[in-house]
Amino acid sequence: MSDASVHEGGCxxxxxxxxxxxxxxxxALCHCTHCRKQGGAPLSLICAVADEAYSERGETRIYEDRGESGAAVYRHFCATCGSPIRSMAAVLPGLTIVKAGTLDTPDQWPPVLEAYCDSALNWMPPITDQRFARSNIGE
Ligand SMILES: [Zn+2]
Known part of the structure; x- marks a missing residue:
């Protein structure tokens, strides 16, 4: 795929x-309890992109969450409908974590790994072959 390609999504x-x-x-897929609560779904599909590659319009609100390390995780969501849009983790400077279920084409990239499998629902079968008990990327 071309690096110049533009991918879009929304709430x-x-x-x-x-x-x-x-x-x-x-x-990646995240099984952590915070993503579960925020999204209301058993797990969360997330895409990490560079901050400078990302742009957004519209009004969001921000919930200041805490990651496992105690550092801030800013969860941005639509001020009108509440869809989770992105997370900005203090431990991941320069990265925007997009809640990829909001992409217009959310099946474009299959996840390569699963994080926080310790918290996965017990009826959820493995989806990838790289399964981390906790975080691999620090959220
Ligand atoms: Zn909305």
Whole structure:
């Protein structure tokens, strides 16, 4: 895929739209309890992209969460419909963690690994062959 390709997504109501250029640096599944609560889903599909590759328009609100290390994780969500859009972790400077279920084409990149498998729901079968008990990327 071309690095010049532009990928777009947005929230449920359409008020927040975003795009990033190039392929994600990482595509993963997160089983952590915070992603589960925020998304209301058994797990979360996430794409890591460079901050400078990402742009967004529309009004978001930000919930200041805490990661496992105690460092801040800023969870951005649509101010109107509440869709989670991205997470910005203090331990991951320079990276925007996109909640990839909001992509217009969310099946474009299969996840390569799973994080926080310690918290995976017990009926959830393995999806990738790289399964980390906790975080591999620090969220
Ligand atoms: Zn919305």
């Amino acid at each position: 449920l109501c359409g008020q927040v739209r975003y795009s990033f250029t190039g392929d994600p640096l990482l595509v």
